[in-house]
Amino acid sequence: xxxxYEPSLTIEETPVERVWLRKxxxxxxxxxxxxxxxxxxxxxxxxxxxxxxxxxxxxLILLGIFSLLFFKGFPAxxxxxxxxxxxxxxxxxxxxxTPQYGILSLITSTLMVTFGAxxxxxxxxxxxxxxxxxxxxxxxxxxxxxxxxxxxxIPSVVVxxxxxxxVNPMIAKLFGISNGLNALNGSILLAIMSLPTIISLxxxxxxxxxxxxxxxxxxxxxNDWQTLIRVLxxxxxxxxxxxxxxxxxxxxxxxxxxxxATGNAPAxxxxxxxxxxxxxxxxxIELGEVPYNTTHYYAxxxxxxxxxxxxxxxxxxxxxxxxxxxxxxx
Amino acid sequence: xxxxxxxxxxxxxxxxxGILVLFFLGVILFDIFIKGxxxxxxKFLTQPPRMGMTEGGIFPAIMGTFMVSIxxxxxxxxxxxxxxxxxxxxxxxxxxxxxxxxxxRNLSGVPSIVYGLFGVVLFVQxxxxxxxxxxxxxxxxxxxxxxxxxxxxxxxxxxPKSYREGALALGATKWHAIRTNVxxxxxxGMMTGVILGLSRAAGETAPILFTxxxxxxxxxxxxxxxxxxxxxxxxxxxxTQHHAIEKVRPIAYGTALVLLGLxxxxxxxxxxxxxxxxxxxxx
Numbered sequence: 001x002x003x004x005y006e007p008s009l010t011i012e013e014t015p016v017e018r019v020w021l022r023k024x025x026x027x028x029x030x031x032x033x034x035x036x037x038x039x040x041x042x043x044x045x046x047x048x049x050x051x052x053x054x055x056x057x058x059x060l061i062l063l064g065i066f067s068l069l070f071f072k073g074f075p076a077x078x079x080x081x082x083x084x085x086x087x088x089x090x091x092x093x094x095x096x097x098t099p100q101y102g103i104l105s106l107i108t109s110t111l112m113v114t115f116g117a118x119x120x121x122x123x124x125x126x127x128x129x130x131x132x133x134x135x136x137x138x139x140x141x142x143x144x145x146x147x148x149x150x151x152x153x154i155p156s157v158v159v160x161x162x163x164x165x166x167v168n169p170m171i172a173k174l175f176g177i178s179n180g181l182n183a184l185n186g187s188i189l190l191a192i193m194s195l196p197t198i199i200s201l202x203x204x205x206x207x208x209x210x211x212x213x214x215x216x217x218x219x220x221x222x223n224d225w226q227t228l229i230r231v232l233x234x235x236x237x238x239x240x241x242x243x244x245x246x247x248x249x250x251x252x253x254x255x256x257x258x259x260x261a262t263g264n265a266p267a268x269x270x271x272x273x274x275x276x277x278x279x280x281x282x283x284x285i286e287l288g289e290v291p292y293n294t295t296h297y298y299a300x301x302x303x304x305x306x307x308x309x310x311x312x313x314x315x316x317x318x319x320x321x322x323x324x325x326x327x328x329x330x
Numbered sequence: 331x332x333x334x335x336x337x338x339x340x341x342x343x344x345x346x347x348g349i350l351v352l353f354f355l356g357v358i359l360f361d362i363f364i365k366g367x368x369x370x371x372x373k374f375l376t377q378p379p380r381m382g383m384t385e386g387g388i389f390p391a392i393m394g395t396f397m398v399s400i401x402x403x404x405x406x407x408x409x410x411x412x413x414x415x416x417x418x419x420x421x422x423x424x425x426x427x428x429x430x431x432x433x434x435r436n437l438s439g440v441p442s443i444v445y446g447l448f449g450v451v452l453f454v455q456x457x458x459x460x461x462x463x464x465x466x467x468x469x470x471x472x473x474x475x476x477x478x479x480x481x482x483x484x485x486x487x488x489x490p491k492s493y494r495e496g497a498l499a500l501g502a503t504k505w506h507a508i509r510t511n512v513x514x515x516x517x518x519g520m521m522t523g524v525i526l527g528l529s530r531a532a533g534e535t536a537p538i539l540f541t542x543x544x545x546x547x548x549x550x551x552x553x554x555x556x557x558x559x560x561x562x563x564x565x566x567x568x569x570t571q572h573h574a575i576e577k578v579r580p581i582a583y584g585t586a587l588v589l590l591g592l593x594x595x596x597x598x599x600x601x602x603x604x605x606x607x608x609x610x611x612x613x
Contacts (some may be wrong), residue, residue: 153597155590224337308437
């Protein structure tokens, strides 16, 4: 295996340029050779700076998203105070007399479906990752890996559609309720949406465990199962946790599936058979209806800000775990 | 003896997990295909919806998705490619590089609906593009940017160091070496990543909800500043917002099938490009 390319320190002069430079020094000629060198140098520096600006763009967008959400959400916070957002669970911005902007129920709804999704997706995803990386024959792996990739590519709106058409009647029948559009439905769909992330990243983590660990365990008389459970999974644990966090981030931010399948009734509930309304769904439903720059409009950006901060923290934590883990491995 | 049974049972569970994941994908594809294929016809693909979307085809939605995707590619691909070139070829390890990488990783985790909010404020309101093809395309472009950068960087990493050194030893400047000895070998890898990113963008609904997608339009958008219909949004409308939901179910299935078909086609072509590329590198 060839080592990955590592950029060298700053732009050095090339051999040709070194000849030019020497010539210009020897002949004390500052016109032709030196000029040629300078032009090439400027050209190179200009190109490097240009690419650098493109790299900076990523930081700019991230800051831009945060600051726009903040500045659009701020008028609502100033007008209503933080307490009316985080101290109440009644979200009723369209009430004629006193509109209420409590987002607690929206947050709990989001956390609820995310939790439900993880309960399904974590055991299933980690087991599938273990299966792909340790058990499956190469032919089975050739089938399963593209399956996971294609599953990752299925649009959320299609998954939501199937939630309405397939999962909805199933839940209704199973629990004897009239309508299967509820938190359970959303959890199942979100589990499917976050499975590919969890599987492929956990698999990477399991694969990164040095072979010697496995061999040592087998040599000590451990069977394959013990090796997997007591050696491989614990060694890959930080990677697996990072994978789960990323899956969780995806579930928190998923919009279309929960919008279509959870019934959209803002209510503070912890019953998975109740209809709920997540933060993402609230934005999706209401932003299209409110006039720009009203309190209600700004309030939706407050939700967006909370959502952004939540996913940002989740991603950051998973990032830190991954970095630590890579350092330990080295 | 007990150990043996635990082992067998454990591995059985792992097998089941694998099969279950396969089963999920199977159900999704099978159900959409079986119920959607009956609606498919030349007319369905080439005619606009009629009679309040209960009849006719989905032509404007297909074209809308197509147009937005083009804007997305035009916007995101150069930016993503340049950023990747910087990160892999020029960047020194240090604070700024770390920050850029952190930003990219976090951008890829920002919820798509938040990109939608950002698009509304930046493109629709501040830049005054209105709800339009352009706004939606740019919003989707931002969404795909982190994926594009990562994919392009991966492609650049596969080019051996010796290729660059060969050019540098012959007196080429850094950019010349990259242009002639790196990019030509990385380009198909980049293409693969770009196509995969595009296939995800084409299926996104949340970012275009408020930046330009329209409920129904009798004609195609005439300029970049017109609203448009899009396949995923059309499916959402047919599945939840239509006044005669049961009646339009077949059309919804047909739309879902066309959308899935489009995305699978993009995925397959990405796999094909990757395959060709590997053969070229070997030969």
